[in-house]
Amino acid sequence: MTEHSLWRFSRALHRAINDRHFEDIEALIDEDVEWAIYGPIDMFPFLGARQGKAAVLQVIRQLADNFRVRRFERESIMLGVDSASSMLRYSLTALDSDKPISLRVAQFAQFRADRLTSMRVLVDTFDLVEQALGRAIHLPKMTSVG
Numbered sequence: 001m002t003e004h005s006l007w008r009f010s011r012a013l014h015r016a017i018n019d020r021h022f023e024d025i026e027a028l029i030d031e032d033v034e035w036a037i038y039g040p041i042d043m044f045p046f047l048g049a050r051q052g053k054a055a056v057l058q059v060i061r062q063l064a065d066n067f068r069v070r071r072f073e074r075e076s077i078m079l080g081v082d083s084a085s086s087m088l089r090y091s092l093t094a095l096d097s098d099k100p101i102s103l104r105v106a107q108f109a110q111f112r113a114d115r116l117t118s119m120r121v122l123v124d125t126f127d128l129v130e131q132a133l134g135r136a137i138h139l140p141k142m143t144s145v146g
Contacts, residue, residue: 004082005111006077014072017064025060029053030115038122047123056119067092070100084109099134 005028012024036049046062075087085108092101100133103124110118130137 003080004079004084005077005114005116006079006086006109007107008114009111009116013060016060016067018068022057022060026053026057028115029056030112030117033116034118035059036119037121037123039125066095067101068095075104082111084111 009028012028015021016025031053032051032068033053033056034049034051039045039047040050044108046066048054053088059095065121069090070093071091073089075089077084077086080107085106088105088107090101090103090105093099094101094102104124105124108118
């Protein structure tokens with residue numbers, strides 16, 4: 001049995017972010033890749049949708065410029081022949097402030113010929129924004145009608 005494309009991609013992504021070693025990740029991304037990280041793009045401009053290998057590599061470089069991955073846990077994972085879905089918990093360090101950041105993400109990836117063709121990531125943005133602001137966000141209580 002051969003190694004799933006997700007494992008190679010995951011190792012290469014972490015090497016790119018932590019060690020600024022982009023050659024491995026570049027070889028694993030399709031030229032026409034579709035990429036989206038759903039989150040507060042006003043606070044984190046590297047979030048949002050991108051199309052094409054060059055745009056995705058730029059996002060990965062921006063992630064490497066801003067964060068280091070200290071640890072990550074796979075809470076759950078589902079692997080298909082050319083797809084993968086996972087819930088992950090990340091412990092990051094913000095490089096500008098040396099502050100720890102913890103977040104959960106849901107990741108949905110598709111591969112063709114061992115290359116990433118589509119990535120969708122949903123970030124637990126409420127918790128992320130509170131950590132970035134350094135304070136709790138107090139929302140009004142919702143009332144029920146009737």
